[in-house]
Amino acid sequence: MAEVPQNAEYMVAAYVATAVILVGYAWSLYRRTTKL
């Protein structure tokens, strides 16, 4: 049986990128609504 590919670093990179974009956007909305 073929071995399971070892590519967890791609999964980690994608999860980090997702969190950075979504938390960053949430932060941007928070800043903009607080300023007004």
Next chain:
Amino acid sequence: MNLVHRGRWITLLGLVLLALVYVRALAFTPVERFQGPAQKIFYVHVPAAWSAMLAMGLVGVCSILYLMLKDARFDRFAAASAEVGTAFSLVMLTTGPIWAKPIWGTWWTWDARLTLTLFLFFLFIGYLLLRGAVGDPGLRARYSAVLGICGLLLLPFIHLSVYLFRTLHPEPIVLKPSSPSLPESMLTTLLFSFGVFTLLYLGFVIQRYALSLLQEERGGSHG
């Protein structure tokens, strides 16, 4: 509780639940035998694509309603949904190539599905640029409504592109006429993630809508 605070709480809840999606995907969902851990990118990529398409769908529907009823609330909601959709498209376009590299051996290929989703991202950007460029609120709402309707028309082509064209992109496994082709534990994680991304969309869009309202109350233009 006002609209801004409601949006903030929903967003905060969504971000906490996103952390739980990560925990569930990493610790309680099996590793796919042929793709390895990279397959788990699917639990953020697919719901991000769903949220981006939901956002553009609602931009289109609100644009039609705006042109029919001339109610500024629809224009304001379309603008909010477009900005939120841009964020989700960015997640989709970032996580997709990260998955493609180990699975396809390339970050990007110009096949129908990928090219159309990139086009969707450019439509979001174009929509936001257009709103920033037109000063008159009535003209801005009308021009952007036309672009919003073009975005709505693009959605069926994106969804059906894997059937209509020869493409590397996998076919839908949940949003298809037959039952989902996924083991139960993977399907549960995916559906949980769909719920969390939809909640995040809601939290973001409420805040963005409230921001436009606040800007208008202070005499500015909501853009």
